[in-house]
Amino acid sequence: MNAVLHLAAVSRVHGEGATEVHALRSVTFRAHPGELVAVMGPSGSGKSTLLTLAGGLDAPTSGSVRIEGHDLATLDNAGRARIRRTSVGYVFQDFNLIPALTAAENVALPRELDGEKSRIARRLAVTALEEVGIADLVDRFPDEMSGGQQQRVAIARAIVGERRLILADEPTGALDTDTGEEILRLLRARCDAGAAGVMVTHEARHAAWADRVVFLRDGVVVDETGSDEPEVLLVEEAGR
Amino acid sequence: MSIRQAMLAILEQGPMYGYQLRAEFEQRTGETWPLNIGQVYTTLTRLERDGLVEVVVGDAGSGNAGHGGVGEPLGSDRTHVYRATEAGRSEVSEWFATPVPRSQPPRDELAIKLAIAVTLPGVDVGTIIQRQRTATMASLQDYTRLKRTGRAATPQEPADLAWSLVLDALVFDAEAEVRWLDHCEARLRRAAAEREGVRPGASTPSTEGATR
Structure with missing residues (x-):
């Protein structure tokens, strides 16, 4: 391997x-x-x-x-x-989420930067957020979430698109x-x-x-x- | 000695055979402190001598004990069913009511080993610390694996929860040991640096700073 x-x-x-x-x-x-x-x-x-x-x-x-x-x-x-x-996906101690973007937007961003259509990027983001157990928070902004929830978003961002x-x-x-x-x-x-x-x-x-x-x-x-x-x-x- | 009191406390559930008692103990503590059956019967014999348990000879009246003994070797005490006496019950209450003393810490071989090692010339304390840390870390990984898989991960019964708490105790204990080793390493490096009058963290590689 x-x-x-x-x-x-x-x-x-x-x-x-x-x-x-x-x-x-x-x-x-x-x-x-x-x-x-x-x-x-x-x-x-x-x-x-x-x-x-x-x-x-x-x-x-x-x-x-x-x-x-x-x-x-x-x-x-x-x-x-x-x-x-x-x-490569990164997870930082202080989450590093963009405050002006919702959970789904934060997670979708790397995919969109990579040229993915935003509808598809959002779908991938929602899947990743489901995987980390916060499907219900997709439209929340970082300051509306607890630290643990923000770190879950960061992990979703790190794993989105099968990295x-x-x-x-x-x-x-x-x-x-x-x-x-x-x-x-x-x-x-x-x-x-x-x-x-x-x-x-x-x-x-x-x-x-x-x-x-x-x-x-x-x-x-x-x-x-x-x-x-x-x-x-x-x-x-x-x-x- | 806590095994004696633990056994007595388990007997409060109802009369039991010795081997049942052992099974109940291990259900709660995993194989962490294995009890051999001989030890169980010796302890029961002493408890009986001290009037804390009594034998309910395997007859009726001890419905809780089942009709077991299947496959058990014959021998007088193996067919006995034991029950806590009134005195036994109050000893159990006393045990739960009294904190476990820390005034006489159990012998800590690692602390003793390092305490001796730092005073001897020619002993590479840095290497002792690193080897121990790796070994302790490996145990910590084992406990963590047990915690996230198996019956401790999703406790169904009180005994599963008990076992997962015992695992937590082992985890915290190993973690404390790693932290203490980190602390020793840092202290020794600082001491070595001060002795040599050099700035800590200067170019000496790896653990040599803590080496004597």
């Missing part, structure tokens, strides 16, 4: 000379279909950098980032933007325990249905929902629970 996300020996250096900061040092990381991977580490360990690079929002200093086999470095800006819209890579940055950070657990249940269900998920979190209880937990310290993967199935990697390398 090919990895949906593959970071190969990725390093990211910010600044230079005396102020040089090595945010990531030669990190290799994969997320496979059906797998939810949690990334844990203290602030400054490089976990946010990893997520930013995985989503094509920043480029590595060295090494490569591949999403569904596409090396992001070989794509132009338009190509990267297209991958970001069609293959296969879900990147979540502290998705439960702003929510109470029970609501946070519901959000994890949704992410988990999406991965069980075949997506690859990468979740950055500092909460062990939430990371425990993942199949694999990767520990980052000072830009280096120091350990992980479970394994990245070496036999799968062999097949993958042989197939190239």
Whole structure:
């Protein structure tokens, strides 16, 4: 099974000379279909950098980032933007919904930006909102919803149109325990249905929902629970 | 010892055979604290000695106990049905009315291990912490898997709810351990940085800062 996300020996250096900061040092990381991977580490360990690079929002200093086999470095800006819209879904701690748009409009937006007719985009959006259990809130605005409901909208936006890579940055950070657990249940269900998920979190209880937990310290993967199935990697390398 | 009181409390439901008692206990707690049947009978014998339970020899009058014993090995106490006495019931009330003492914390092998390790030269405390964190995290993943699947995920009966609460206890406990390990790591790194007079978070990679 090919990895949906593959970071190969990725390093990211910010600044230079005396102020040089090595945010990531030669990190290799994969997320496979059906797998939810949690990334844990203290602030400054490089976990946010990893997520930013995985989503094509920043480029590595060295090494490569591949999403569904596409090396992001070989794509132009338009190509990267297209991958970001069609293959990658983001979930942020603070939901990042557009306040002037309803739930359905927020979810439909990435599809519309991708050239989908707005009627079809809305239908896809409603389906995604149903999937996260808030079909009744499609015409609500973000400020008419609770935090948990807003995060469900954000998840619907991240999964609309069958995107296969879900990147979540502290998705439960702003929510109470029970609501946070519901959000994890949704992410988990999406991965069980075949997506690859990468979740950055500092909460062990939430990371425990993942199949694999990767520990980052000072830009280096120091350990992980479970394994990245070496036999799968062999097949993958042989197939190239 | 809580097993004794837990067994006594379960007997308040009605008279039971020893193996039924064990089944009722495990229904509520999963396999978390497995009871072997010998332990159950030893405890029952002591409870009987102390006048907290009495034997209702497997005759009528103990309709609640069924006509079981099928497949049970023969032996005097295995065919006995036990019932809580009046004294037993008040011991149960007393147990529920009294908080579990924390004044004498149970021995915490991990805390002891780290407490010794940080004082010894040549012990790589950073690695001990990381290995433990990975192991504890793996257990936390196991508990979480049990929580989201199986009978704890959608509790139908009070015993299922009980089991899911026991799982929560294990989850919170493991989570606390991971947090404590994070805390130890940060403290040790800061201490190491202060010793060396360097700024914390400077270029030393990985766990070496916490290494002695």
